[in-house]
Amino acid sequence: MYLLLLIVLVRLLIYLYPFTVTEKLPYKIQQYSHHNGIPLLIHRTENNRYTNRKMFTYCHKKWVDLNPLYQIRWYSANQRESFLKEFDVNAYNAYKTLKPGAFKTDLWRLCILYQYGGIYVDAHTTPFKSLESIIKYTRNQEHNFISALDCKEAGGGIHNGFMISSSKHPFLMQCINDIVKNVETHNYTDHTLGVTGPVCLSRAIHKVVNNKNDFRVGYNYYGQFTFYLLKFEWGISQYIIDKGSIVMSKKYNILEYLNSKVINKKKGYNYMWKNKLLYEDL
Numbered sequence: 001m002y003l004l005l006l007i008v009l010v011r012l013l014i015y016l017y018p019f020t021v022t023e024k025l026p027y028k029i030q031q032y033s034h035h036n037g038i039p040l041l042i043h044r045t046e047n048n049r050y051t052n053r054k055m056f057t058y059c060h061k062k063w064v065d066l067n068p069l070y071q072i073r074w075y076s077a078n079q080r081e082s083f084l085k086e087f088d089v090n091a092y093n094a095y096k097t098l099k100p101g102a103f104k105t106d107l108w109r110l111c112i113l114y115q116y117g118g119i120y121v122d123a124h125t126t127p128f129k130s131l132e133s134i135i136k137y138t139r140n141q142e143h144n145f146i147s148a149l150d151c152k153e154a155g156g157g158i159h160n161g162f163m164i165s166s167s168k169h170p171f172l173m174q175c176i177n178d179i180v181k182n183v184e185t186h187n188y189t190d191h192t193l194g195v196t197g198p199v200c201l202s203r204a205i206h207k208v209v210n211n212k213n214d215f216r217v218g219y220n221y222y223g224q225f226t227f228y229l230l231k232f233e234w235g236i237s238q239y240i241i242d243k244g245s246i247v248m249s250k251k252y253n254i255l256e257y258l259n260s261k262v263i264n265k266k267k268g269y270n271y272m273w274k275n276k277l278l279y280e281d282l
Helices: 002-020 053-066 077-087 089-097 101-116 170-184 198-209 254-263 269-274
Strands: 022-024 041-045 050-052 071-075 118-121 145-149 158-165 218-220 227-232 239-242 245-249
Touching: 022 053, 041 077, 041 101, 050 053, 053 071, 071 077, 077 089, 077 101, 089 101, 089 170, 101 118, 101 158, 101 170, 158 198, 158 227, 170 198
Parallel strands: 041 071, 041 118, 145 227
Antiparallel strands: 022 050, 118 158, 145 158, 218 227, 227 239, 239 245
8 A cells, every 4th residue: 555655656756846847948039931921930928938847848849849940939928018018009008908918918929920920829839740731831922821710619719829920911910909999998899709819810800801701620712811720629638630630739737727727717817807807997
């Protein structure tokens, strides 16, 4: 019995050890290549760029190993705010007014992609395939955009946790403008993800392409605004799938995800949206 407990304890310590070791996520300014006008530049963010080794391994190093031609930039909360100050005063004020951290980064990621182009991917995402297998869906056109079709359980929007885009894309600017307007008017919309998230992005794209038809997995043909969507699968691991193959998992640490949804529920954006707590009074 004691031997069994000892074995369990040792295994637990081995599992937990990487969470106790600190690594720093890099922010590098280097030359990068382009594919169909899209910079091979991955934008990512954490409030603090110091993280545990488990996340560093699964959510950073794996991206580096699978994508050696791409540059990865990690932005801290301070760097996000500094960028938005220079980007646009209205976007910056909206960022400061929003309370949920997730909603703040919803806005920032659109602005950083609009400014530079490239790839945005959420911090806790683990890749299973290289970006080369996805960026091939871009076309020889001025405006390129790739994302994932959100599941119906999450509103069926355009999943903004993974986006590939050319700079100055009208999809992004429309969504930025819509978010700023929502914040300025303290609009809660009809959906949790309609203020800044995937539902908001989907509605913005509908405005640009001037079409109300449902978007679909694969190519959505709208002339110069043709874009490609992967599939976002509902579930704890939150897989993004292309043609039946897993491309990435949005949650490398399921226990941390469950903690954020259950134990820290009152700090989450769903709770804040339902209780009309989204906005600061500046």
